[in-house]
Amino acid sequence: MRAIVIHSAGDLRIDEMPEESPSEGEVLVELRAGGICGSDLHYFNDGGFGAIRLQQPMILGHEVAGTITDVGPGVDGLSRGDQVAVNPSRPCGKCLYCRKAQFNHCLDMRFYGSAMRMPHIHGAFRERLVAKADQCFPIAAGASMQEAAMAEPLAVTLHAVRLAGSISGQRVLITGCGPIGALCVIACRLHGAGEITVTDIVDEALRYGERAGADRTINVATHGEEFSAFSAGKGTFDTVIEASGNPQAIAAAMAATRPGGTFVQLGIGPDAPLPVSLIVAREIRYFGSFRFHEEFAFAAQLISSRRVDLKPLISDVMPLSDALKAFQTANDRARSMKVQIAFA
Amino acid sequence: MRAIVIHSAGDLRIDEMPEESPSEGEVLVELRAGGICGSDLHYFNDGGFGAIRLQQPMILGHEVAGTITDVGPGVDGLSRGDQVAVNPSRPCGKCLYCRKAQFNHCLDMRFYGSAMRMPHIHGAFRERLVAKADQCFPIAAGASMQEAAMAEPLAVTLHAVRLAGSISGQRVLITGCGPIGALCVIACRLHGAGEITVTDIVDEALRYGERAGADRTINVATHGEEFSAFSAGKGTFDTVIEASGNPQAIAAAMAATRPGGTFVQLGIGPDAPLPVSLIVAREIRYFGSFRFHEEFAFAAQLISSRRVDLKPLISDVMPLSDALKAFQTANDRARSMKVQIAFA
Amino acid sequence: MRAIVIHSAGDLRIDEMPEESPSEGEVLVELRAGGICGSDLHYFNDGGFGAIRLQQPMILGHEVAGTITDVGPGVDGLSRGDQVAVNPSRPCGKCLYCRKAQFNHCLDMRFYGSAMRMPHIHGAFRERLVAKADQCFPIAAGASMQEAAMAEPLAVTLHAVRLAGSISGQRVLITGCGPIGALCVIACRLHGAGEITVTDIVDEALRYGERAGADRTINVATHGEEFSAFSAGKGTFDTVIEASGNPQAIAAAMAATRPGGTFVQLGIGPDAPLPVSLIVAREIRYFGSFRFHEEFAFAAQLISSRRVDLKPLISDVMPLSDALKAFQTANDRARSMKVQIAFA
Amino acid sequence: MRAIVIHSAGDLRIDEMPEESPSEGEVLVELRAGGICGSDLHYFNDGGFGAIRLQQPMILGHEVAGTITDVGPGVDGLSRGDQVAVNPSRPCGKCLYCRKAQFNHCLDMRFYGSAMRMPHIHGAFRERLVAKADQCFPIAAGASMQEAAMAEPLAVTLHAVRLAGSISGQRVLITGCGPIGALCVIACRLHGAGEITVTDIVDEALRYGERAGADRTINVATHGEEFSAFSAGKGTFDTVIEASGNPQAIAAAMAATRPGGTFVQLGIGPDAPLPVSLIVAREIRYFGSFRFHEEFAFAAQLISSRRVDLKPLISDVMPLSDALKAFQTANDRARSMKVQIAFA
Numbered sequence A, B, C, D: 001m002r003a004i005v006i007h008s009a010g011d012l013r014i015d016e017m018p019e020e021s022p023s024e025g026e027v028l029v030e031l032r033a034g035g036i037c038g039s040d041l042h043y044f045n046d047g048g049f050g051a052i053r054l055q056q057p058m059i060l061g062h063e064v065a066g067t068i069t070d071v072g073p074g075v076d077g078l079s080r081g082d083q084v085a086v087n088p089s090r091p092c093g094k095c096l097y098c099r100k101a102q103f104n105h106c107l108d109m110r111f112y113g114s115a116m117r118m119p120h121i122h123g124a125f126r127e128r129l130v131a132k133a134d135q136c137f138p139i140a141a142g143a144s145m146q147e148a149a150m151a152e153p154l155a156v157t158l159h160a161v162r163l164a165g166s167i168s169g170q171r172v173l174i175t176g177c178g179p180i181g182a183l184c185v186i187a188c189r190l191h192g193a194g195e196i197t198v199t200d201i202v203d204e205a206l207r208y209g210e211r212a213g214a215d216r217t218i219n220v221a222t223h224g225e226e227f228s229a230f231s232a233g234k235g236t237f238d239t240v241i242e243a244s245g246n247p248q249a250i251a252a253a254m255a256a257t258r259p260g261g262t263f264v265q266l267g268i269g270p271d272a273p274l275p276v277s278l279i280v281a282r283e284i285r286y287f288g289s290f291r292f293h294e295e296f297a298f299a300a301q302l303i304s305s306r307r308v309d310l311k312p313l314i315s316d317v318m319p320l321s322d323a324l325k326a327f328q329t330a331n332d333r334a335r336s337m338k339v340q341i342a343f344a
Helices: A038-046 A151-164 A179-190 A203-212 A224-231 A247-255 A276-281 A295-304 A320-331 B038-046 B151-164 B179-190 B203-212 B224-231 B247-255 B276-281 B295-304 B320-331 C038-046 C151-164 C179-190 C203-212 C224-231 C247-255 C276-281 C295-304 C320-330 D038-046 D151-164 D179-190 D203-212 D224-231 D247-255 D276-281 D295-304 D320-331
Strands: A002-008 A011-016 A026-035 A063-071 A083-086 A128-132 A136-138 A171-175 A195-200 A216-219 A237-242 A257-265 A272-274 A285-288 A314-319 A338-342 B002-008 B011-016 B026-035 B063-071 B083-086 B128-132 B136-138 B171-175 B195-200 B216-219 B237-242 B257-265 B272-274 B285-288 B314-319 B338-342 C002-008 C011-016 C026-035 C063-071 C083-086 C128-132 C136-139 C171-175 C195-200 C216-219 C237-242 C257-265 C272-274 C285-288 C314-319 C338-342 D002-008 D011-016 D026-035 D063-071 D083-086 D128-132 D136-138 D171-175 D195-200 D216-219 D237-242 D257-265 D272-274 D285-288 D314-319 D338-342
Touching: A002 A320, A011 A320, A026 A083, A038 A320, A063 A128, A063 A151, A083 A295, A136 A295, A151 A179, A151 A237, A151 A257, A151 A295, A171 A179, A171 A247, A179 A195, A179 A203, A179 A237, A195 A203, A203 A216, A224 A247, A237 A247, A247 A257, A247 A272, A247 A276, A257 B276, A276 B257, A276 B285, A285 B276, A314 A320, A320 A338, B002 B320, B011 B320, B026 B083, B038 B320, B063 B128, B063 B151, B083 B295, B136 B295, B151 B179, B151 B237, B151 B257, B151 B295, B171 B179, B171 B247, B179 B195, B179 B203, B179 B237, B195 B203, B203 B216, B224 B247, B237 B247, B247 B257, B247 B272, B247 B276, B314 B320, B320 B338, C002 C320, C011 C320, C026 C083, C038 C320, C063 C128, C063 C151, C083 C295, C136 C295, C151 C179, C151 C237, C151 C257, C151 C295, C171 C179, C171 C247, C179 C195, C179 C203, C179 C237, C195 C203, C203 C216, C224 C247, C237 C247, C247 C257, C247 C272, C247 C276, C257 D276, C276 D257, C276 D285, C285 D276, C314 C320, C320 C338, D002 D320, D011 D320, D026 D083, D038 D320, D063 D128, D063 D151, D083 D295, D136 D295, D151 D179, D151 D237, D151 D257, D151 D295, D171 D179, D171 D247, D179 D195, D179 D203, D179 D237, D195 D203, D203 D216, D224 D247, D237 D247, D247 D257, D247 D272, D247 D276, D314 D320, D320 D338
Parallel strands: A171 A195, A171 A237, A195 A216, A237 A257, A257 A285, A314 A338, B171 B195, B171 B237, B195 B216, B237 B257, B257 B285, B314 B338, C171 C195, C171 C237, C195 C216, C237 C257, C257 C285, C314 C338, D171 D195, D171 D237, D195 D216, D237 D257, D257 D285, D314 D338
Antiparallel strands: A002 A011, A026 A063, A026 A128, A026 A338, A063 A083, A083 A136, A272 B272, A285 B285, B002 B011, B026 B063, B026 B128, B026 B338, B063 B083, B083 B136, C002 C011, C026 C063, C026 C128, C026 C338, C063 C083, C083 C136, C272 D272, C285 D285, D002 D011, D026 D063, D026 D128, D026 D338, D063 D083, D083 D136
């Protein structure tokens, strides 16, 4: 079985790995589609991010969908031939935070394709994957496997929107229009946002934001003064979802947030010199948003029922054999949005 | 009538000012006590803070209480001889934010002793003050005027605690044990906190925190490792109220905040390099808290009914003629906590 | 000018009324469409409801839209020829609750077509209406005036959904599929509901629920056992919006609400023997929802931008001269959903 | 070992029961104090309540404290001689609701002294009790065992106050001044209530409410008009905690609740004809509150640290041999508040 393995920064290989078979409560999934995420790119480009560094070869990937080809004993409700989106999040279920149902804060998390612990947790970019039955969420026959492989990033944005609280009728700003930012547009539209503005520094990225349903797109590199107008008075936006992690973007978005507004930080970046006195004077509510839990099921349901259309965000689908090219393409924001690997 | 006027950094004078008399809906208050606040000290020491700079002489002071000596026409419920705490906050009642009942974000606020607008809004450190009747909150005869003059900073902390949401049974950290931090201890105790830890870098300040009811005090300058222990695992504190504005204190307190914890920023300071990735990974809820509104009435009620005891926090009371010395004393955290002027 | 006036139960007349002209801050609206609401029907059928009884002739109607034909002095942003939806809610802006921004609880409310006070407040079913400029919300040229006249009931349901809090991905039950129930389906879909079930006792009504986007409709009169299944275990629904006011419907829906679920009561009916011990044992959160305030602007925006399609809910449009027949039609739930009067 | 066993309505016996010894993770507790609760009285007086009926003899009691006399293997942090309050709530930890951390809604709950399931779950009114270590919460040596035995009802009221949200500075009404109502007074005071009014129909009960810290007590049987005054305008109270379960009390308290107010239903009673149209028109937030979970630890901490004084609420302490008399005394609200059994 072939898998996409990162050995060190820049050293991405298609390696042969041993087959596995499902035990009690598990299924075997033959992968169809796998999306490349920003964290996959960090391992590929830099060998990690922040304090998290590659220390051994690791299979990448955590946005995957496929077809069940074998079912272990004791599995109910899943059968051979079922299409499923696979949840890459595997909390322990026993620690302090799992017992409080804060599963995304599990002290013993085993998230696919993460070098946070030793040995690293292998990812899901492989031809066949053994997963627990409760990681697998059925996708109706009519829905595409490419979209199904976007259940994970969609879940990330559904979580952020839930943390934001009611956005009904609000003026919403989304900063950063990569795949997560563009999915935020879809998630905010789906939750009753009044008017959605999205910013980026790449025109091509913003075009995807438009397709996702944004009411207004602004290139803050070329049209900074247009954006600054939203900072007049005491700011404009009721809710901001920050999806870039860029310190300048954070500061500019804060200046455009109205008193009592909600600012959800989704993008991860370096320590940023935040405008503390502005946060105080405007009583901004600044929330971190990290991964997801129950939102994965909702994401799969939305895709399965075709109530969201994610296809416009999938810019490239490349065969497993072109994995390296796929990663290089994903690196080029002026050319691509979500790049996926077709495993079969 | 004498008033305490700041002319420029370091140039504090007792000036003679014209008497005023109450019009429709107003009362004349003969001041008894006035507390020196951090912002008064900023004008005294530095001529302002951040972008706000003194441009003309200004009467200082916004923490005051006194006795009504004259009542204008159309005033109900207040009489000569009544003791009152005076609310220094005067929102316009007409702007966008006032109409939404977000009065502390008024676009046309006239807060006592503030150089935020031109001409500056004079403060309340004067022998006699004309105030609107609805700024005046009765204080029962048995309660002290010194305590009454602490209604304003108490209201600031009640507001912060309300923004924090339920702290019932929680492990609470308060960083910075000046008058606001120490009042936070009292406010948190009053709202069902489980265990209160307070930190500072001055032992004398921490002793006031103890008297205010803290369960644990830590000098982070001398006992940093004791405090670091609270950052183990994914942190300890359910709720933090940051009352120092110091970037290092903010960062250290964040590291000690548990996943999903609430962090209320009350202290104002320079832009701080905040740990964005920690805020995200722990989903910290970071709220700015700014002044107060309806909490002033509650503060006055608490003082009037003697359900809180604020006397232990008043370290010095000096006559008006010693105003300069009073400001110098207030500058010395190793010697004083709340310093008040006795006007009569 | 003709107007639809109720004189007493059953006595509906088209009366000639004097023309009015706009003063400072007002506009003249030539009505296009007016929807008949349940409260209009109560006046028509019973001369009132509960303690509210007709004591003098009153113009009915509060769901209206039209075209501006004259503009008084001091009006900005509105011009002759503009299409507008008219907000029938006119809080005083000065009472205790208006000052707290709880405008729908105004102590001196002047809501169109209401016999709550003496003299009664006339409604808007008339050929021409003088309204305050800030009651008028522009509707884009491409949107229909029939839909614009549904801004009010849509606002009622947007308010209910906002009170419910996040319904993201939830199993939602809506009981009662009249115009309000059907609009709740649209509003819940718009705010990220996971799966929407709607119940009624009239099949024809439920068909409108389907068209509005419900995932499942149940006639509880003929398929009671199908509905009872949702009460198994400790119930099924995360959120219920009760839009019938019927005591039996309330009790049945409570039994189907899961522990910690939210139950928004929107329908008004007689005192109902509520299952107190069930509310306690399941910790159901039972919220009353009354009218709306800022939601009117959002409703108008949704209609104007055509992000909702309300046309399928408008079953009948009849000319002003057929007003009596229109009210009779609106009374017959097996035949009609929203019945509107075409004024021009 | 002797235990207090209910055989049928009115048939309360002191029976000899077999000794037990602690297994892995368990301790043996020698009981000191046990409080008689309303549900114990329901079994004693009526053989049950609602649909829950005694079908076999059952040991009563779930408000207990004692001293550890033996420690099973694998127990950390508890030793012989430790004083503990024992949590009678034993959720399964595995069901749908436990996995969501809604432990008080466990589908397989084993609560002490409950006939909800067959065989019934025996209670804790016995000389010696084997409990799991994690049910036992240490009580400092200086605190009384009588107070420790009130950790359970105190936890019930802490849970109700937490559900109410912030009550800071609010006007709070508590209806029903039995042990739960009186503890609500203490819990509300502890969480920053502004002004606390408590009602009952028995003067003697209200005197306990005063001792607990209420600002105002009203006998609604003899001073109904005094209470009605609070219904003027649109009502007075920001938060109500209903601790009687009496339908008349519920209706009267609703009428006194202001628009947007919170009404926590804690008392269990028959189905009550609730004023649905009032709940709607005032947008009352009516919450059921059921038992507790994490609040037990906080209750034990409050008692242990002596930050609450519960002794004034313990009206009678009787030896085990007088159990029958203790139950009879607890039945007489004009004579007793909390009646406890002294086991040793």
